[in-house]
Amino acid sequence: MNPVSIPADFEIGPWRLLRLRGWGAYGVVYQVEHAGLEGPFALKLAIHAWDPRFEREGELLTRLRHPHVPRLQAQGQWTPPGGKVFPYLVMEWVEGVTLYEWAAAHPLTSRQALRLLAQVARALEATHAVQGVHRDVKGGNVLVRSDASVVLMDFGSGHYRGAPKLTHHMPPPGTAQYRSPESLRFQWEWRHDATAHYEAQPADDVYALGMTAYRLVTGRYPPSASRIEEGPEGARLIQTELIPPGEWATACPELEALIRQMVSLDPSRRGSAAEVARALERAARKAGRPADVPITSGPSRARNSKETRMGALRLGGWRLSGLAAALAVLLATGVWWTVEGVPSMAVQSFQEDAATGLADEALSSVEDGGAPAREPGGMGLDMPRKPFPGQSRPPCEKSEAEINGGCWGRLSDVAPPCGARSYEWNRGCYLPVLEPPRPATSAPR
Known part of the structure; x- marks a missing residue:
């Protein structure tokens, strides 16, 4: 029996399945109930047998007791016919919508955003206090209840x-758009x-959390601030500060x-999560009337489009080529060694000709002003008419999905509006699946 297709009323230990909630790369979530306990509860079942992530997640949740973190109820193992063992966790059921969905359904004000973000910061404060890190903070992992309280x-x-x-292996766990500059620098080095x-x-x-706030307020991810520059001494990684969110949206100054x-x-x-939480709460209390005006967003008012589309990939007279060009495209598209949730998209290395061709196509689209148009209010790229x-x-x-003659991997935890590094198609966000390198036909010399 497949963990993602268990029928309703089936029992896993003392837990009776009510309905499927959703699934990701490693786990599937069911709403369940337990005789004698007031529920419902959420049962998160491993997709892969003996997945050690569940033991680690359970231990971290055991250490946490916080109103903005789901309460762990139980841990166990399920052994279907065949002998494989699938670990599971049972947590409190959180009824709500994701942070981005909540914002899309409400005329979001800066004060509301400050209050919501402060609660996430408090959850992170509690996590860091027990020497833990979340490693995948994003709006899709924040649920907002009907009373505007949030749970990470x-x-x-x-x-x-x-x-x-x-x-x-590279990259570390998490979602590409939310990885810190120091994480990207480590991957480069x-x-x-x-x-x-x-x-x-x-x-x-x-x-x-800051990137979550950026997208919450502006409705988009900022153009990448990491780029590859090739000069006389070789390629190097250049990192700059992100374009301020005020260039995209009318958030209050605080x-x-x-x-x-x-x-x-x-x-x-x-700042620490605790310091950020206090600052957000203070701003929510003391910000003036502009904080109660609904946030509006639109195209950048201060940067030309060629500079913001892909982070100015051509610099100082040096045209990117070879491996540097390939890595530049990886930075621009959010693909590195692997893309979590799309296992077939491993790109541990590139053939020089294929990588250069992909890079040149991306670079020429920037230089010619021909980057695909984006939907109003979003950042998802239009699906190209032919494969890269x-x-x-x-x-x-x-x-994978076959689209316009190419193979594409759908990002399971991202929904339109897509990020600046993924392509929108049929209400989903996709990244191209790249061919693995061909094995060498002769021994190295």
């Missing part, structure tokens, strides 16, 4: 001091060692200042 969900990527290391391990810090969670603080290039300037050079062609894997 999905600690499956979480980690705590002393926990066993489960990720033995250790790009030749696929086993290098990035140790996430509380500052990474604060940055992700909220904009705090967002800019949280996404600072310097981790020491972001180096992209997988049909027949595609079962987990």
